[in-house]
Amino acid sequence: MMLSERRQSLKKKIRKSIPGWLFILPMTVGLCLFTLYPIVQSIMYSFHEYDLISVYTFVGVRNYINIFRDPAVHKALVNTLLFAVCNIPLMLVLTYLLALLLNIPLKGIKVFRVLYYLPCVIPAIAGGVLWSAIMKYGQEAPGIFNQIRVALGLSQSKYFLSGDFEAIRAILVMNIWGIGGGTVIWLAAFKNIPEQIYEAARIDGAGKITQLFRITLPLSGPMLLYNLITLMIATIQFNGTIAFAPYTGAGNNNATLMLGVKIYIDAFNRLKIGYAAAMSWMMMIVTAIITFLMFRVNRWMNNDG
Amino acid sequence: MKKICAILLCLCFALSFTACAPKIQKGDTSGDYEINLDVDPDITATLDVLVPDSDGRLESDLIDALAAGFKEKFPNVTIRKRPDQISDEMYGQTIGSLQQAGQLPDLVYTNTALYYLLVDKKAVVNLEPYFATLNMGDYYEEYFNMGMYEGKRYIVPRNVDTVVTYYNTEMLEAAGIKTSGPNKDARLNNDWTWDDFVSVNEDLVAFWDTDRKDKYTYNYGMRQTVFDWESVWNPIMLSCGAHAFTDGKVSIDSQQTRDFVEMYKKLTADKIVPAWDSGSNSRFEQGTAAFEFMSVGPATVNKMALVKGKFDVLPFPLIGENPAVGTGFAGWGISASSAKRDLAWKFLEYMISEEGQMAMIASGVNGTPSVRRSINEEGSWARGFEGLNLEAFTQHAEYKVTPGYFKGFDSSKMLDIQYALQQFTRNCLSSMSTTDCISTAVSALNTAIA
Known part of the structure; x- marks a missing residue:
C-alpha cells in the first residue's frame, strides 16, 4: 500500500472514531482525574514521608518496612482476620438463604425485596448512628437490644464498647443490616436459571428440596466466586466502625481496630499520609493475591469437576 | 489504536507523577522576620x-x-x-x-x-x-x-x-452539708484537699444510700467520664508523682502510678464515681451528680437549666505535697x-x-x-x-499545669499517647486489676511511641 493511501486510511479511521471518542471523553477524563491520578499519587506518597502541611521527603521503602515493625498493624491484622473468618461465611450463607426466600413467587414479594435492600442505600454514617442507638449501653437509657436483654433477665451487653471479641461480634450483627446487597446478586443468579429445567424436573417428579439441591444450588454456583471475592474485599477494607466506635473506630483497647480503620487513623488523625499510602498498597497486594488464589482454586475445581 | 491508548496512558502516568508533588509549607516559621506594627487604619x-x-x-x-x-x-x-x-x-x-x-x-x-x-x-x-x-x-x-x-x-x-470544682448546693444542703452561712462546712474552702473532696462525697453517698432504690437511684458524686479528661487525670497523676515517660522512655510502671490507680479505684469502690463500664449517665447538669470538674465560667454553668442558680465553685482539690491543678x-x-x-x-x-x-x-x-x-x-x-x-x-x-507528656515526641504520636493514657484512666475506673491496668498502659504507650 502506498504511503499516501495509508495516511488517507488512517485519517478516515480517526474521523470515523471521533464521535466514539467524544462519547467516552467525559468518562475517560473522570477516570483519569479521580481514579488514575489518585492511584499514581498514592504510589508516590507511599515512598515519601508526608504530613499534608510541611514535610514531603523521599524515604524509599522505609514506610513499607515500618509496616512489619508496627505492633498496631499486628493487632489490626488479627482483628481483620478474625472478622473475615466470621463475616464471610456468615454473610454468604445468610444472603443465600434470604435470596431463596425472596425468590418464592408470593404476592407482594417485591415489597420485601425492596425492604431488605433499603439499608444498602442508607449512608454508612446514618446506619452507624442508628446502630449506636440500638446497641446503646447504659443504666438509665439503654438501647432496644439491651432493653430486651434486661427484660429476659440477662445483664446488659457493651457491644462495640467492649474491649474484647464482644466488640467484633457486635459488628458482625450490625453487618447483617447490609445483607440486601449480596442477596440481590443471588437473586439475579436465580433468574438466570432457565425455567424449563425446573419444569422438566417437576415432570420427572422432583420435589422442592430436590430442585433446590439439584438445580438451584449447582446452577447458581458460579455466582459464588463473585460474591466471595467482593465480600472478601469489603471485609478486608472494612472501616465502618469509624462512624460510631470510640477512638476513631479503633474501639476500647483497640478491640475494633481493623486494617481499614488503621489506614484512616494514620492518614487523617496522625497525618502520616505516606505510611498510610504504603499500608493501602500492601492491603491491595494481599487482596490481589487472595483473589488470584480464589480464581485458581475455582478453575481447579471446575476442571476437576 | 492500541498504541495510541498506550501512549495516552503513559502520558497520563507521567503527568500524574510530575504533578502530584503536594503543596507544602516551606517557609521558616521559627526564624526572625521584620514586623510592621504601623498598619494603616484605612487598610481595606x-x-x-x-x-x-x-x-x-x-x-x-x-x-x-x-x-x-x-x-x-x-x-x-x-x-x-x-x-x-x-x-x-x-x-x-x-x-x-x-x-x-x-x-x-x-x-x-x-x-x-x-x-x-x-x-x-x-x-x-x-x-x-x-x-x-x-x-x-x-x-x-x-x-x-x-x-x-x-x-x-x-x-x-x-x-x-482553669479546672475548678463546681458543686450543686441544693444536693449538698439536702444531705446536711452546709454550703453557706456561719455554719458552712469547713471542708468547702479554697484550700480543700482530695481527702476533703472524698470525705464530702462519702457523706453524700451515705445520705443517698438511705433511699438508693427510689429517689437517689442514679445519684453519684461525680460522673465517671470526666476522669479521662487530660486536664483532670494529668494533674492528679503529677500530684501523685506518676509520669508516663522519663527521658523518652515509658516509665508509667511505678509505685507512684499504683498510688494513682488506687486513688481512682477508691472512687468507684466508695460509689463516689460509677465504674467506667457501668453505663451510668449520672451528670451534674442533669442534677444527678453533685460535683463536676470544669473549666468554663459561671455564665456557662448558669445556662444549665437544672442547676441554674443553685451551684457554687471551689478550686480543684489539692493532692499531696506537690499538688497540680489543670489549666x-x-x-x-x-x-x-x-x-x-x-x-x-x-x-x-x-x-x-x-x-x-x-x-x-x-x-x-x-x-x-x-x-x-x-x-x-x-x-x-x-x-x-x-x-x-x-x-x-x-x-x-x-x-497550675498544662499537659506536657507528649513533648519531645513527634506530633504524629501525640494522639496515640493521649489515647493510651486516656484508655489507662478508663481502665483504672473499671474492674481491671491495678497490675493489668499498668501493664496494658505500658504496652499501649510503647506501641504509641514505636
Whole structure:
C-alpha cells in the first residue's frame, strides 16, 4: 500500500472514531482525574514521608518496612482476620438463604425485596448512628437490644464498647443490616436459571428440596466466586466502625481496630499520609493475591469437576 | 489504536507523577522576620479566622464580639469566620486539608491539646517579635508561655481556663452539708484537699444510700467520664508523682502510678464515681451528680437549666505535697501562609487589650478569667456572679499545669499517647486489676511511641 493511501486510511479511521471518542471523553477524563491520578499519587506518597502541611521527603521503602515493625498493624491484622473468618461465611450463607426466600413467587414479594435492600442505600454514617442507638449501653437509657436483654433477665451487653471479641461480634450483627446487597446478586443468579429445567424436573417428579439441591444450588454456583471475592474485599477494607466506635473506630483497647480503620487513623488523625499510602498498597497486594488464589482454586475445581 | 491508548496512558502516568508533588509549607516559621506594627487604619482587607464548628458557636460568638470593636479601629477590615471541624481527632486533617487547598485562614484556632501539632507542623509563625512589643507586666505571662515550643511562643491565648470544682448546693444542703452561712462546712474552702473532696462525697453517698432504690437511684458524686479528661487525670497523676515517660522512655510502671490507680479505684469502690463500664449517665447538669470538674465560667454553668442558680465553685482539690491543678488555653496563631501577618497581629493585640477582653466578657458567651491582671483584680470578668466563690479560678496559680507528656515526641504520636493514657484512666475506673491496668498502659504507650 502506498504511503499516501495509508495516511488517507488512517485519517478516515480517526474521523470515523471521533464521535466514539467524544462519547467516552467525559468518562475517560473522570477516570483519569479521580481514579488514575489518585492511584499514581498514592504510589508516590507511599515512598515519601508526608504530613499534608510541611514535610514531603523521599524515604524509599522505609514506610513499607515500618509496616512489619508496627505492633498496631499486628493487632489490626488479627482483628481483620478474625472478622473475615466470621463475616464471610456468615454473610454468604445468610444472603443465600434470604435470596431463596425472596425468590418464592408470593404476592407482594417485591415489597420485601425492596425492604431488605433499603439499608444498602442508607449512608454508612446514618446506619452507624442508628446502630449506636440500638446497641446503646447504659443504666438509665439503654438501647432496644439491651432493653430486651434486661427484660429476659440477662445483664446488659457493651457491644462495640467492649474491649474484647464482644466488640467484633457486635459488628458482625450490625453487618447483617447490609445483607440486601449480596442477596440481590443471588437473586439475579436465580433468574438466570432457565425455567424449563425446573419444569422438566417437576415432570420427572422432583420435589422442592430436590430442585433446590439439584438445580438451584449447582446452577447458581458460579455466582459464588463473585460474591466471595467482593465480600472478601469489603471485609478486608472494612472501616465502618469509624462512624460510631470510640477512638476513631479503633474501639476500647483497640478491640475494633481493623486494617481499614488503621489506614484512616494514620492518614487523617496522625497525618502520616505516606505510611498510610504504603499500608493501602500492601492491603491491595494481599487482596490481589487472595483473589488470584480464589480464581485458581475455582478453575481447579471446575476442571476437576 | 492500541498504541495510541498506550501512549495516552503513559502520558497520563507521567503527568500524574510530575504533578502530584503536594503543596507544602516551606517557609521558616521559627526564624526572625521584620514586623510592621504601623498598619494603616484605612487598610481595606479581609481577615479569615478559623473557628470550631461544633462548640455551640462559642468561639464564633466571641469573634463576633471582637469584630465589632475591631471595626472601629480598622473600619475597612472585614473579619470573616471560617468554621471547620476542630477536635482532637480531626484537627490535623482540617489544618492539612486547608493547607493543601491554599485556604488556611490568617488566624488559626488552637488550644492546649492541639497547639503542639500546629506548631510542630510549622503551620503558624513564631510570635516572639510581636510579644516583644507588649508590656508583659499587664498580663499573666505564664498563660502566654503555655503555647511555647522549643523556647518560642506561637499562640495568643484569648483567656484563661482553669479546672475548678463546681458543686450543686441544693444536693449538698439536702444531705446536711452546709454550703453557706456561719455554719458552712469547713471542708468547702479554697484550700480543700482530695481527702476533703472524698470525705464530702462519702457523706453524700451515705445520705443517698438511705433511699438508693427510689429517689437517689442514679445519684453519684461525680460522673465517671470526666476522669479521662487530660486536664483532670494529668494533674492528679503529677500530684501523685506518676509520669508516663522519663527521658523518652515509658516509665508509667511505678509505685507512684499504683498510688494513682488506687486513688481512682477508691472512687468507684466508695460509689463516689460509677465504674467506667457501668453505663451510668449520672451528670451534674442533669442534677444527678453533685460535683463536676470544669473549666468554663459561671455564665456557662448558669445556662444549665437544672442547676441554674443553685451551684457554687471551689478550686480543684489539692493532692499531696506537690499538688497540680489543670489549666489550659484557647487562642489563635497566625498562619505561616498568611500575607496579612501584621494585620492579623493587630486583631490579636486587640483581643488581649482591655477593650477586647471586656468585649468578650460583655458578650456573656463564656466568661472565664482574663489574661489581663487588671480585669481579674477588679473581678469584672464575672459580672452578675459576684456572690460565687470566684477566687476559685485564680487560686493556686503556682500549681497550675498544662499537659506536657507528649513533648519531645513527634506530633504524629501525640494522639496515640493521649489515647493510651486516656484508655489507662478508663481502665483504672473499671474492674481491671491495678497490675493489668499498668501493664496494658505500658504496652499501649510503647506501641504509641514505636
